[in-house]
Amino acid sequence: MDGDGTNIDVSPSFAITNAHDTHMEELSSLKQPLSGDSPDSVLAFVRFPQDNVWNRSCDGMQWQDVQIRMSYEKLMGLGSSKIRDMFSPRAQARFRRQFGSDPVPSGIDYFIDFTPPSEGPELADLTAALWLPRMVKLWFLAGQCVPDPILEAGADHGMGIPKRPLADKAVGPILSLGHDDVCKNIGCSTDMSTWQANPDLPGIIDENPPFGQDHIPVFRRIEDYCPIRHRVAIVRVLRAINGDGLLLNSAVRMWTVAQVAIYLEVPQIVVDPVAQWLSAPPNTKFVEICPERAFQLAYNLKIPSVLIAAFRILVNEQAMDYASPESLRHLPALTWAQRRRDDYGDYPFDPVQYASRAFADRMTGKLAMLQSNNVFNRLPVQIPQWEMLQYLGTLIEPLSPCSLLHAYHGLVGALLAAFQGHINDTLKDFNHIDRQFNHLLEAQRKHYISGFERDSMKIIYDKLPPSQKVLTPFFWSCLPMSEHTSKKFASYHHNGMPLSAHAFVFNSALEAALTEKAIIPDPARPILVDYNSRPHSNLFTPPVIFDLPQFHSSLCTAIRTLSDDVHPNFASTNSDGIPYFLSDHLLLGALDEDTELKYLPIWAEGLDDGSGGVYQEAIPPAEMGLGPGGPGPGFHTGYTVGTGTETETETIGVGVLSLGGSGTIARSLDVGRSASADTGGVSRAGKGTTAPSESFTEGRSAYGEARFAQPLGSEAGDDGMDGGGDGDDLGAGSDEEMVFFADSGSDDDDEDGDDDTSTMDGVEKVEAEDTGDATTADVTAAGARCG
Secondary structure: OOOOOOOOOOOOOHHHHHHHHHHHHHHHHHOOOOOOOOOOOEEEEEOOOOOOOOOEOOOOOEOOOEEEEEOHHHHHOOOOHHHHHOOOHHHHHHHHHHHOOOOOOOOOOEEEEOOOOOOOHHHHHHHHHHOOOHHHHHHHHHHOEOOOOHHHHOEOOOOOEOOOOOOOOOOOHHHHOOOOOOOOOOOOOOOOHHHOOEOOOOOOOOOOOOOOOOOOOHHHOOOOOOHHHHHHHHHHHHHHHOOOOOOOOOHHHHHHHHHHHHHOOOHHHOHHHHHHHHHOOOOOHHHHHOHHHHHHHHHHHOOHHHHHHHHHHHHHHHHHHHOOOOEEOOOOOEOOOOOEOOOOOOOOOOHHHHHHHHHHHHHHHHHHHHOOOOHHHHOOOOOHHHHHHHHHHHHHOOOOOOHHHHHHHHHHHHHHHHHHHHHHHHHHOOOOOOHHHHHHHHHHHOOOOOOOOOOOHHHHHHHOOHHHHOOOHHHHHHOOOOHHHHHHHHOOEEOOEEHHHHHHHHHHHHHHHHHOOOOOOOOOOOOOOOHHHOOOOOOOOOOOOOOHHHHHHHHHHHHHHHHHHHOOOOOOOEEOOEEOOOOOOOOHHHOOOOOOHHHOOOOOOOOOOOOOOOOOOOOOOOOOOEEEOOOOOOEEEOOOOOOOOOOEOOOOOOEEEEOOOOOEEEEEEOOOOOOOHHHOOOOOOOOOOOOOOOOOOOOOHHHHHHOOOOOOOOOOOOOOOOOOHHHHHHHHHHHHHHHHHHHHOHHHHHHHOOOOOOOOOOOOOOOHHHHOOOOHHHHHHHHHHHO
């Protein structure tokens, strides 16, 4: 019975019974003995530690060593260099010794020991890859947490968010509630209570208010890395290679199996099951709550739909940091909406980083346009009344100071001021977001933020500067003007008069000027109102040459078009098959295929533009100082404009944006490597401060001409050295490249050594019994890999 006295049905449903029975059946199949009548010639085996006190599965039995017959042709056809190396003569000799004196099944020609090493650098790499992210360990709560019904009902308030089927449902137990391979729940095989939803759970969170009740069972607090879980995942991957089904009934199992397949270089074996797990509503919430890990998996497994969905979220969140007026050395542990960040891996050229920078620049550029004096000319829809007014201005500006010139400047200034007043009102606060939509936002964020840590979206939004508010859907949803605002627009005061009075004064002065022929419009370009065809009016009813209501109506259309282009009804639809349930606070639909999505790899579906996946932009022209810096590789590129904005500094992540005379917004973000995941930092890799697009080749004409030019400030016979400025930068880049090549060659160095602790990589090492102690070179190579 719940808090209001309503009886709750606790009997297991068909979904719960099916999930439980499927889990136990899969567990039993993993432990089936080797079939003796298989024609396959490879015997793969995985050995389990028997001294582990927790070496028990959900059936209460210990995990025993597993042997699987496999096809030689199928294994070699996988394209894995690790598996191919396992068939080398020396590796086979070692595997035969490790198999021991057990009877060899008939027909076996090859042995492969897939048991993970018990020590050494390879184990360190495997442990790091299989270390469970925080949200992966917590995801069982998604199968028990029942969301607020408003998530499915939506918020019909003009924000364009319809109903979302399944958004208010707990994730099915068959996807999320599977138990760990090391089971600490006594009686698990018959206990189905842990497969049921719990309406009292606060969310997919591990924090509780001070002195709050712990809602995570002890047996669900699993180890970050478990050698038993590791071995069982290997068995699952090997069985999947043989064509057996792959059951992924928890995030822990999904993550572990995926990492094992990636490490063995057979990701194709798990791509479909992992893609289905990530793409099954409402389990797609995993992509929204933990987009970093979803992006990492999708990138390594090449799952375009998940990659793009996670990419949109990460770019939106990181762009807010780039648009911050404060100088940031690292990404904050929390996003602007208080989601706890995770790590999404290292990439030679981080696509999220570059796209976030481009997105922040593009959106703050739109705000600068809206706050500029040229805004009415730059909107996506023409405003005929404004064009007519500008044409009249070409006739009026040459006049000596007079009432018409004064009235013209007053009207233009009043129109701009009234529009800027509307922009400022839109930026001012969160009051224009209605209560129902605010309730929806809080119900979404409740999934992954503890109540005692969660600020309301209104408090968060009110603290944002304009450069960040323009990166939210709230600004663009409230930006459009309607016909109902025409009176407010006309009554906006500028220089002591309402806008309507400025229009009246201008029309009166224009009528007098036309009557006196002080200005004569070009007959080939008549003004919108044919003054000569209208009956002469008195002083109080001048002809409406500039029509303020028509101006306002056209302006409403133009602003609505701009808003719809930036913020389409996107969050309520699918992103390449992945529905968004929890991301209405993000501007997901604003990402542009030609500006931000181009940074994704070429295999991302729909993004192949024929360029081969290279996002290389033209180098900005050097304004001065182009030429070689003297002997050696030094080369002056002069003062160049950085990639992305018109007023950037040379350091990536640093920029200054002028917003129509209303001051500047400085943005900076150090994109060096961040702190560890414990502090919420995000690790980065790359070339530091130099964007990949700012490079040149010898084939370009500028370099071809400049490479023979006289060094700056040098005379004949001078060595042209400039104190090391550019030379130092280039030298740093060269050192980085040398480190890269040294790392890339380490695999070749490993060919000669084997300390008998590595079995999965198949790389031959010098055996201790053949050569004695490991050589200094072996130790050095192992240390390099470990480092």
